[in-house]
Amino acid sequence: MYILGVSCYFHDASAAILRDGVLLAAAEEERFSRVKHDFGFPSRAIQFCLDQAAIDGTQVDYVAFFEKPFVKFDRILQNAFQEVPKSAAVFRQAITAWLLDKLWIKNRLRDALGVPADRILFVEHHQSHAASAFFCSPFDDAAILTVDGVGEWATATTGRGRDRTVDLTHEIHFPHSLGLLYSAFTAFLGFEVNEGEYKVMGMAPYGRPIFVDEVRRLVNVAPDGSFSLNLEYFEFQHSTSRTYSDAFVKLFGEPRGVETLFFTEASGFPSYFGEKPTNYAELAAANQRYADIAASIQLVTEETLITMARAACERAGSSRLCMAGGVALNSVANGRILREAGVTDLFIQPAAGDSGAALGAAMFVHHQVLGHPRGFVMEHAAWGQEHSMDAIRAAASTSGFTAEECADEDTMLDRTAELIASGRVVGWHQGRFEWGPRALGQRSILADPRRAEMKDVVNVKIKFREPYRPFAPSVLADRADDYFDTCGAERQYPARFMLLVEPVRPEARPVLPATTHVDNSARLQAVVQSATPRYYELIRRVGRLTGVPVVMNTSFNLRGEPIVNTPAESISTFARSGLDALVMDTLILHKS
């Protein structure tokens, strides 16, 4: 039995396909269309899933859509009517978009795939999120917590997963939303909503949480984990262009300029920013205030999530927790949940945001609607497209770069480890690309984290990132505790998906200067041998040369572009950047 899950028309469009409940393929549309966060109908991702299953659309037994469009439309209409006349623009825009596309999704899917309409099922958005976590986890019984901006009505749920069912017992409804609260601060701090949330998280360690009392005026959290927003501070409920209100600005001051340079006294002025401005001290002080605001919203978010996680576990009578929704990508909060919420085992799959709801919808139909038994655990994130050695050779042959084809995998791993250990920055393209927003050793840029200058080298040569975006360390899972104070790097799945921020051990801080954040934390990836053997073996060999089994890992893309998929895209990125070498399967390209 084949079930295709689809997510689109909101954030990151995606498709995923199951055969008898086992995941065969899952990918975001942006990797094919090359449009970042592409939310349109995911024709290419669907075709990729069908190709991977070696079937055509008519052989799909069920299509599962990641939300119920009519219920969502009803919420938008009800909200618009309540807020008239302030919401006139929202109403106009919603009517146009929904009548054009979103309400016709069933026809679109039927026409694209040739599947009868009665085989197209719509799963509630938070049930899709919940299913994407619980049914991919190794747990038979666990508490569930989903938190995002908004689905149909729900913005957060708690419940319990048992065997083939997820049962969501408590919901919080729009406009009360932890995701939208965080997004309001994301916009206020000068970042794009749904894109810049992790920048707020990265900026927070530069600040002190001295505005916590002000943030708490915006959100009331009860001991049972329920919360409500004080709506006078927000505009998102009746505006398409503004998320926070004048009262918000009165409380926190003028918003930060859109995408302006961020630096404080702690970060200094990075060389790759160019010439130091004459009013440096004034700008650094202004940024310090914004960092303090980021620290405050981050702290309130963490504490709210800890309260919610604890409540979810108490209600479910379990210390195992499955989390999903965009807010579950807050890796600093996840680390604290494992430490402070009484959670012994945490599961989050790598596409915790809306793209992952395509997978969840398909899992929900397989287990909960059709009642089929469980038989899948997501051990790794490599569910995207792979390219053959012939395709790699063909792309390399016309690239103009010097190609070195290694005799075997062993030689390639030794050569690549030597390059990294000798200070080269390497593009690493191996196997199937990753599911979700993180590069996890399938399409990564790798370097030596022992070299403090690597941060600047990679920023100058390749990807210009502000100081609040630290680079991540990939470490052998069985050696992680030598460097990080982990909650169990081998046992906790979020660690292998780079979804946990952990403290760097004091003695390891000088060893890993390129991947240690300003607050001595790191968003590490614990690399598990059985799940990703080739990447594990590379890091092991780097460790043999350097004494430190850790590499610096950042996503293989240029600023503003989606992560690469094909050999041609990897070569193009190699050509347009300061990367020293590009390793694709066993072929290595050099610039000279």
Ligand SMILES: [Fe+2]
């Ligand atoms: Fe969502």
